[in-house]
Amino acid sequence: xxxxxxxxxxxxxTRDVDPRTLLVEFLREQLRMxxxxxxxxxxxCGCCTVHVNGEAMKSCTLLAVAVNGATITTIEGLAKGEDLxxxxxxxxxxxxxxxxxCTPGMIMSAVDMVRRKGTDLDDKTIREELEGxxxxxxxxxxxxxxxxxxxxxxxxxxxxxE
Amino acid sequence: MSGTGIGARVLRKEDFRFITGxxxxxxxxxRYGQAHAVFLRSPHAHAEIRSIKLDAARAMPGVxxxxxxxxxxxxxxGGLICGxxxxxxxGSPMKAGAHPALAQGKVRYVGDHVAVVxxxxxxxARDAIEKIEVDYKVLSPVVAMADAVxxxxxxxxxxxxxxxxxxxxxxDEAGTQAAFAKAAHVxxxxxxxxxxxxxxxxxxxxxxxxxxxxxxxxLYTTSQNPHVAxxxxxxxxxxxxxxxxxxxxPDVGGGFGxxxxxxxxxxxxxxxxxxxxxxxxWVADRTEAFLSDAHGRDHVTHAEMALDASGKILGLRxxxxxxxxxxxxxxxxxxxxxxxxxxxxxxYDIPAIYVEVDGIYTNTAPVDAYRGAGRPEATFVIxxxxxxxxxxxxxDPAAFRRKNFVRSFPHQTPVIMCYDAGDYDAAMTKALEMxxxxxxxxxxxxxxxxxxxxxxxxxxxIEACGIAPSAAVGSLxxxxxxxxSAEVRVNPVGTVEILTGSHSxxxxxxxxxxQLVSERLGIPIDNVAIVHGDTxxxxxxMGTYGSRSGAVGMSAISKALDKIxxxxxxxxxxxxxxxxxxxxxKDGKFSVRGTDKEIDFGSVALQAYIAHKxxxxxxxxxxxxxxxxxxxxxxxxxxxxxCELEIDPATGVTRIDRWTAVxxxxxxxxxMIVEGQVHGGIAQGVGxxxxxxxxxxxxxxxxxxxxxxxxxxxAGDLPSYDVGMTQTACPSNPLGIKGCGEAGAIAAxxxxxxxxxxxxxxxxxxxxxxxxxxxxxxxxxxxxxxAE
Numbered sequence: 001x002x003x004x005x006x007x008x009x010x011x012x013x014t015r016d017v018d019p020r021t022l023l024v025e026f027l028r029e030q031l032r033m034x035x036x037x038x039x040x041x042x043x044x045c046g047c048c049t050v051h052v053n054g055e056a057m058k059s060c061t062l063l064a065v066a067v068n069g070a071t072i073t074t075i076e077g078l079a080k081g082e083d084l085x086x087x088x089x090x091x092x093x094x095x096x097x098x099x100x101x102c103t104p105g106m107i108m109s110a111v112d113m114v115r116r117k118g119t120d121l122d123d124k125t126i127r128e129e130l131e132g133x134x135x136x137x138x139x140x141x142x143x144x145x146x147x148x149x150x151x152x153x154x155x156x157x158x159x160x161x162e
Numbered sequence: 163m164s165g166t167g168i169g170a171r172v173l174r175k176e177d178f179r180f181i182t183g184x185x186x187x188x189x190x191x192x193r194y195g196q197a198h199a200v201f202l203r204s205p206h207a208h209a210e211i212r213s214i215k216l217d218a219a220r221a222m223p224g225v226x227x228x229x230x231x232x233x234x235x236x237x238x239x240g241g242l243i244c245g246x247x248x249x250x251x252x253g254s255p256m257k258a259g260a261h262p263a264l265a266q267g268k269v270r271y272v273g274d275h276v277a278v279v280x281x282x283x284x285x286x287a288r289d290a291i292e293k294i295e296v297d298y299k300v301l302s303p304v305v306a307m308a309d310a311v312x313x314x315x316x317x318x319x320x321x322x323x324x325x326x327x328x329x330x331x332x333x334d335e336a337g338t339q340a341a342f343a344k345a346a347h348v349x350x351x352x353x354x355x356x357x358x359x360x361x362x363x364x365x366x367x368x369x370x371x372x373x374x375x376x377x378x379x380x381l382y383t384t385s386q387n388p389h390v391a392x393x394x395x396x397x398x399x400x401x402x403x404x405x406x407x408x409x410x411x412p413d414v415g416g417g418f419g420x421x422x423x424x425x426x427x428x429x430x431x432x433x434x435x436x437x438x439x440x441x442x443x444w445v446a447d448r449t450e451a452f453l454s455d456a457h458g459r460d461h462v463t464h465a466e467m468a469l470d471a472s473g474k475i476l477g478l479r480x481x482x483x484x485x486x487x488x489x490x491x492x493x494x495x496x497x498x499x500x501x502x503x504x505x506x507x508x509x510y511d512i513p514a515i516y517v518e519v520d521g522i523y524t525n526t527a528p529v530d531a532y533r534g535a536g537r538p539e540a541t542f543v544i545x546x547x548x549x550x551x552x553x554x555x556x557x558d559p560a561a562f563r564r565k566n567f568v569r570s571f572p573h574q575t576p577v578i579m580c581y582d583a584g585d586y587d588a589a590m591t592k593a594l595e596m597x598x599x600x601x602x603x604x605x606x607x608x609x610x611x612x613x614x615x616x617x618x619x620x621x622x623x624i625e626a627c628g629i630a631p632s633a634a635v636g637s638l639x640x641x642x643x644x645x646x647s648a649e650v651r652v653n654p655v656g657t658v659e660i661l662t663g664s665h666s667x668x669x670x671x672x673x674x675x676x677q678l679v680s681e682r683l684g685i686p687i688d689n690v691a692i693v694h695g696d697t698x699x700x701x702x703x704m705g706t707y708g709s710r711s712g713a714v715g716m717s718a719i720s721k722a723l724d725k726i727x728x729x730x731x732x733x734x735x736x737x738x739x740x741x742x743x744x745x746x747x748k749d750g751k752f753s754v755r756g757t758d759k760e761i762d763f764g765s766v767a768l769q770a771y772i773a774h775k776x777x778x779x780x781x782x783x784x785x786x787x788x789x790x791x792x793x794x795x796x797x798x799x800x801x802x803x804x805c806e807l808e809i810d811p812a813t814g815v816t817r818i819d820r821w822t823a824v825x826x827x828x829x830x831x832x833x834m835i836v837e838g839q840v841h842g843g844i845a846q847g848v849g850x851x852x853x854x855x856x857x858x859x860x861x862x863x864x865x866x867x868x869x870x871x872x873x874x875x876x877a878g879d880l881p882s883y884d885v886g887m888t889q890t891a892c893p894s895n896p897l898g899i900k901g902c903g904e905a906g907a908i909a910a911x912x913x914x915x916x917x918x919x920x921x922x923x924x925x926x927x928x929x930x931x932x933x934x935x936x937x938x939x940x941x942x943x944x945x946x947x948x949a950e
Contacts, residue, residue, distance in 0.1 A: 034183070042869060099362070101415025139842045
């Protein structure tokens, strides 16, 4: 067993785990935070995207021991109580989700996209930057729209530099 | 219309939990003391199992138990079933081979289920399956349909010595022959409809639980129709009687057909929960999903169209081979027959049609319904044929279609369907305007100047949704009725719970169904809860597929609301001391006609439960009603999609420049949600046309079994969509709804391929039109060839 300590959504947690435990397993099984999903196990679909020390990473191919000591933000840590993060609100406002399974990863990627690319995102940039996130329901039309307006709202709210 | 009623763009009620990570999918369900199941799958496409040695695996750390097909057989657990009987044209029943949940003596495709290991953790179960020793006698596989039907081909099921499930036909052979005899022109085309893997983003999963105190089983599963799962697991597979089996399909992450079916894994998990005395959980990884989810499409077709000199269609003759895989999945048999051939008339007045379909076994994963199920295959045939016929006759593709459109309703086609309402010209006119068709010549010239090939493709599709009238499908071989049920429970304070047999896995029923209730009862939408997906809460239902939840599911709710209104008027009559006949109900208020006496809905609900104002013998207390709705006809959504694209002849890369969709879905409950369904459908159709294809090699190995090998459409592959609507109300249900869930996936593939073949100037390319395929096709200098 290996001891792993992480700060997850602002709270420090320590667990003894099988060394082969993936970060997503640590979150889902050790902490029972099931908002982070597994869609493909091969770093392709992006359903498992979380922020590791502020950067978007796919937690399905990352060993928990490899990020020992890191600060993690998951979809559960984005809203402040009932107050949605602007990107969450934009996905709802623009119907950027249907079944909801890819949505946590989409939102975590989108927030990171704004960190890297700014709050004024054109459609071409958004589509290119979404290469690592697959959605089977929406055809992306409304996801692209949601990220565009979500980015704009993050700019206005001053949440771009999360 | 109120702000939250029918026709309003209401934001989705379900979204808050999904965007905050609080959705509850099957993999998020954890039962106290649960163990984990991992399946040993066949590495061979076709093999006899001589022996299975489990000792080494049993000794592995954490192993709780291991089961094989013998254990299921010893407990008299039946095989998986196919619920739709198809008869061959000679009258003989389809040849359905046995489909055990765990193999008995033979495996028939790569991924077939050999054994299950149940261990303390999923990792330990995975380790242990590596230690199971199976002695296989490898048999020659048949992978391609053409090989399966050759004389002397290896036999997959003893009951079907020619690997043929059925030779089925529909239509008037002699009449069609006569139409061809008088034809001035015959268009011929060979058409392949590529095999797809549905790929909802949530992999399938199951958690089985058994309560030894009550003898009751509970199965949490990724299902589009939990009641059908319970029915099959109970009545046919024999897990437990229905009252001892609860099936819960919680939040489900997309289905697209692939979660209709009752699979081996959930069968084994719920059975094994009793065997090991602990809850048993299984979650597919993505490669397992590729290997064992039912695939879609996979047709090979030759079609011929007879035309007179003016371009009027006289007849259509179609011969299709449909790959059904290694076993008949739950509804597989009806997909290439009754969900396919009856749609081959398209939007056109065709006097004579004859169709033959051979269902073929191969050593590949079972093939069943995938978004559109039979209707995309039919639409691909008729819309490619019409486009090619117009080209051969040198007629404008839009004008050619108009010449042949059905214009009077009801219209009885030669292939079962009776179209009830539509206006195909209206959709065509609107689509031509939205797409700026009149300037396509200038746009083609502009592309040519840049060295690019621009093409435009039409798809004037029709589909049959709202499945379906029970008596009609029963006469065609269905083992079930396809009605829907609803229960409306009004609470004493006037809030409402709707229990529905429809299941939402992305469609937004918690919003649209609540909109109907808000409109009808005049109460805030937040006062309405939609309950679904649990057989202990909802008594019975047939689930969600075939774009049926609006047309059939909401019609059942509407019917139950009629009863609520009638009873509430009686209650109001007692309270207001008036005859129920004099009570009017409008905007949430009951009033006595011609007076100012009124009472609101919530107060009537309270009066119904306290029952102070009436004698409980003359009117029962309470306010709760249920209804079943069995449709009188299919519904017929139709529309025109136009794809315009540019091809770079140097690289073969296709870029879709604009997409115009004009759909007639009848009355629309929530345009925002309907547009989202159209977008998603188009994306899957474009995926089929440009990117996706399941590929087995000659030995039967699935070489496209991950997202690194199977090309899923990503944001950068797709355009934005210009979506418009026309409306003719559907006459066969009280809400006038036709259904929108599958339209895009049905319409899109021929629109793309008609555009690509327009751009390259010949028909010699098949789906998926990858850059390599397009580049090769561009190199062909041969004149337009009728090969695809």
